[in-house]
Amino acid sequence: MTTIRNLLILAATALAAGASAFDVSAKSAIIIDADSGKVLWEKDADTPRYPASTTKIMTAMLLIERCLPTDVIVAPKNIEEVKEASLHLKPGEKISVKDMLYALMLRSANDGCVAVAEHISGSVQAFAKLMNDRAKELGCTHTNFNNPNGLNDPKHTISARDLATIARQAMKYDQFRAVVKTQKVTIERSSDSKDLLLTNHNKWLAKDATADGIKTGWTIPAGRCYVGSATRNGYRVITVVLKSEDWQVDHQNMLNWAFKNYDRTLYAKKGDTIAKAPIASGSLKEIPAKIKNEVFHIARKGTEPPVAIKTDYVPNLTAPITSGQEIGTVTLTDGTGWEVKSPLLAGADVAYVAASSGTTTTKAGFGILGGALLAGVIVLRVKNKRSRFYASRSSYF
Incomplete structure (x- = not known):
């Protein structure tokens, strides 16, 4: 009996070691199976944290759900007041929903997010409510969006688990998947014929051939944030790291561990x-x-x-x-x-x-x-x- 008990203890110890056999500097992190949503590994995944620009995953998803790719978004009169604007929209400038999606997810356009919010809901405040309502529909319980772009706000927080849930839903849309795996694209806009080339901030796409998204994020309070996706042999996993010291190392370690320790087999x-x-x-x-x-x-x-x-x-x-x-x-x-x-x-x-x-x-x-x-x-x-x-x-x- 003692021998059997010792063997069971050794087996349990080995399993626990396998679950923590990699380092993650992020304060919160999670790995999920994209098909089922099953959690493969997690670290403090329910603590609300600042998401920075990974917020834009929800904004982009709502844009897909509420608008057609050919719809036209008109920049509001106050668009130049948006802090850290990266698309540099002009009041009245027109841009298609299709091109705006690229602007949000590749260039991480903060001003583009405000234009989307006002186009869909009439105001940033109303759009934030829409974001929170959609999050609740998906089962999120530790989410409070207060703006569409992730610029720092003490009340704007989300957990790693909820962010993974939102990303999993967004990745079900063909249009979203096509956008987030794109490294460069040329768009059309009505006011600036020179600033048309968008380059993805997600440098991991160029480093890993199996990578297919999703979004980087950073502010001083939020630290380095990343929501990633990779597909190997038809098996996709989604990772989230919040307040990371080195999101690329964290993401790579998490991916390697997941694909090494889990099997995907055809059930039916x-x-x-x-x-x-x-x-x-x-x-x-x-x-x-x-x-x-x-x-x-x-x-x-x-x-x-x-x-x-x-x-x-x-x-x-x-x-x-x-x-x-x-x-x-x-x-x-x-x-x-x-x-x-x-x-x-x-x-x-x-x-x-x-x-x-x-x-x-x-x-x-x-x-x-x-x-x-x-x-x-x-x-x-x-x-x-x-x-x-x-x-x-x-x-x-």
């Missing part, structure tokens, strides 16, 4: 049967429930945590059912913080069965019958008994 392919769905009033009592999305499982190397499957079907799932029809959702968990949700699709056609007569009718048959009745083509003759027709349709919103 698109169309795999994940469960059986019960069907009422149908020619089949149950059908295969097929997963709509490809699912990858993230786990520490050398471990195989069991995956729990929870299905949530459409209420009163009743025939007729068409193959490929959405019939519910599945939630996959493994007890380590990994959680993935996906829609479920019907794996077979199911005809409707009338309870009294045992006759079957497909969904297509109902459409033909209804059309014929409407056209007055079918004449029903009743002989000593009443004929009843049953129809049932199921819908999911």
Whole structure:
């Protein structure tokens, strides 16, 4: 017993050492799996800190969610009052949403953020409320935005965990991902034909071929801040460091540790049967429930945590059912913080069965019958008994 106990202690010690086998100078830091949001490693991740220009991730995301790329933003009259302006917008200057996104994320344009705030919400204060509301929708609990650009404000703080959550959501947008991995771009603007070339402040993009974003930040109170993303062999992780002494070293150490210590394995392919769905009033009592999305499982190397499957079907799932029809959702968990949700699709056609007569009718048959009745083509003759027709349709919103 003593030998077994000692072995268990040694194993636990080795695992703990593996979790802290790299140095991070940042006061707060976190690594998450971009697909599931699972936390791979963290350090003081819930303490609110100054985010500096990493704030612009939220501003850019709201710009994508609220505007079209071809929409035009007009710089407000007071735009030249913005401190540390880097785009040097002029009052009334026009710039497209597409080009403004590059200005925010590459040049880190503080004045551009104010122009975006007033374009979307009418004022910086109203836009800050929108930022906080969106953060709450995403589940952030230690966030208080007070401006759109991250210029120092004692009330403008966020935790590393919340910043990772926001970055993960932003990286779901194709437009955002394309912008944050760009190193240089030429934009169009109405007032300054000379200042058109934007160079990304994120120098890590040139150092690491697997890097695909996201945003640097710095003020004296905030220190060095960075939200990074890297994809290796199809596996993306997101890192956050706040108040770092050397964000590049921190980020590199975190990336190397994550990719070394975690495996990404295919759990389910698109169309795999994940469960059986019960069907009422149908020619089949149950059908295969097929997963709509490809699912990858993230786990520490050398471990195989069991995956729990929870299905949530459409209420009163009743025939007729068409193959490929959405019939519910599945939630996959493994007890380590990994959680993935996906829609479920019907794996077979199911005809409707009338309870009294045992006759079957497909969904297509109902459409033909209804059309014929409407056209007055079918004449029903009743002989000593009443004929009843049953129809049932199921819908999911």
